[in-house]
Amino acid sequence: MLRDRVRRKALLDKVVSAEEAASLVKNGSRLGMSGFTRAGEAKVVPPALVERAKNDGLKIELFTGASLGNDMDGKMAAAHLLTRRSPFQADPVMRKAINNGEIMFIDQHLSLTAEAMRADQIKKVDTAVIEACAITEDGYIVPTSSVGNSATFALDADQVIVELNLAHTDQLEGMHDVYIPEKRPNRTPIRINSTMDRIGVPYFAVDPSKIAAIVETNIPDSAANNLPPDEETAQIAGHLLDFLKNEVKQGRLTHSLRPMQCGIGTIANAVMSGFQDSPFYDLEMYSEVLQDSTFELFESGKLLRASTTSFSLSAATNDHVMANLASFKEKIVLRPQEISNNPEISRRLGLICINTALEFDIYGNVNSTHVGGTHMMNGIGGSGDFARSGQMSIFVTKSIAKEGKISSIVPMVAHIDHTEHDVAVVATEIGLADLRGLAPRERAPLIIKNCVHPLYRDMITDYYERAVKRGGHTPHLLEEAFSWHVNLASKGTML
Secondary structure (H helix, E strand, O other): OHHHHEOOHHHHHHEOOHHHHHOOOOOOOEEEEOOEOOEOOOOOHHHHHHHHHHHHOOOEEEEOOOOOOOOHHHHHHHOOOEEEEEOOOOOHHHHHHHHOOOOEEOOOOOOOHHHHHHOOOOOOOOEEEEEEOEEOOOOOEEOOOEOEOHHHHHHHOOEEEEEEEOOOOHHHOOOEOEOOOOOOOOOOOOOOOOOOOOOOEOOEOOOHHHEEEEEEEOOOOOOOOOOOOOHHHHHHHHHHHHHHHHHHHOOOOOOOOOOEEEOOOHHHHHHHHHHHHOOOOOEEEEOOOEOHHHHHHHHHOOEEEEEEOEEOOOHHHHHHHHHOHHHHHOOEEEOEHHHHOOHHHHHHHOOEEEEEOOEEEOOOOEEOOEEOOOEEOOOOOOHHHHHOOOOEEEEEOOOEEHHHOEEOEEOOOOOOOEOHHHOOEEEOOOOEEEOOOOOHHHHHHHHHHHHOOHHHHHHHHHHHHHHHHHOOOOOOOOOOOOHHHHHHHHHOOOO
8 A cells, every 4th residue: 555655656765664764853853743633643753753752862843733633742742852832732741841831832823833934934844744645656745634834844844754644545635725825025815715716736746855754654643532512512502693693684694604714622613513403504614624513514414615724523523524535525625724724815705703712801802822821721723813804703612611610701811812803702601792893891791791600790790890980991900800810829719
């Protein structure tokens, strides 16, 4: 199978073990690795790098598309392999190392990493480790279940290590549309005017002389670990669907809505699942990740087509999709993340953007990243790419966490990722607040009434009313604004 997948036969001389490939990585290297939301990451060279870190103290800086599967981020952090990590992660071991200050984490909008490297705002990678399902006759790399930043890494690196993964079907070839924007200042528009427009090529057009090693693998992607929909997520979906029905009634949308973007995770996936029992049809997605809910919508006939940079699927859904890839192949296109998340395209297509908040405040500012304002959770991901540029920016969360010890709606968020200017709608299982066209003094009462859990409604109402008496366009009691967070840190509850 390896010989069939490597169609440039001269490159078969480059086939080596994972350990031999890992030996090519120098201490202090800036390494670009494929992988986005546990899909399409290198599987065997990173563990070999971990062993080097244990044996000879290897240190590297790591750049990816997003989070890695197979506990790779955690294993690298535990081995003290990494000095720097960007632009996103979702591993508890690495999270601890970041918050302890051991790993310097650059939390970056996902559309910007490749762009920043191309503009020399951050240094390019010197080595790329890329998972592939095939190498073409020209020596070009066909990626697997994600594209992410891999194309830029492969094109810019001095050397490329290819993991050719036989666990991925070669039927993935042809699903990708790899387009790299031209350099500034004479860049032309990105010519995507509808979800399925193809403007690139289905491979990474690397110079084959840069391919330093090929490693055979046969390891599947990690399964997504989303929880199933529950009563609260069903209620959030219900509020959102009622809101969109009214948008149709008011003539602002049609029953096919606009192309939708949906963030990753349990709540976002569950909310999208709610569209199965909705009156909407002929839907499209232009997003960064396709989750289980996407394929549920495909098979229910609700969803026609989808553009993305990665899959993030449960084991059962992944097996089903890959076994029936022919039926999905013409409905899906996989792009680099700087294209899937590009603000120019979001604005042009008028996306409806649904993302998850850790917390939001009474004026609609959203914290997506920092627990207590100081401790990194995962990263901003792609939410910022879409929130400002889409037609409608919606943030969802459950109203409480930790059995009511935490309120997800607070007087003032302890860290701001999305300002009130970029947030159109917020929703919890309690209700939904449409913030469009409202001043701060109009937003706060609506959020308190519609979104705050009854456990906290009197507390937050009291705060707001006393702040209004003090005055201001955006009334606050600065000496109390973070008192809920302080109480949580000292007593274990915001109550």
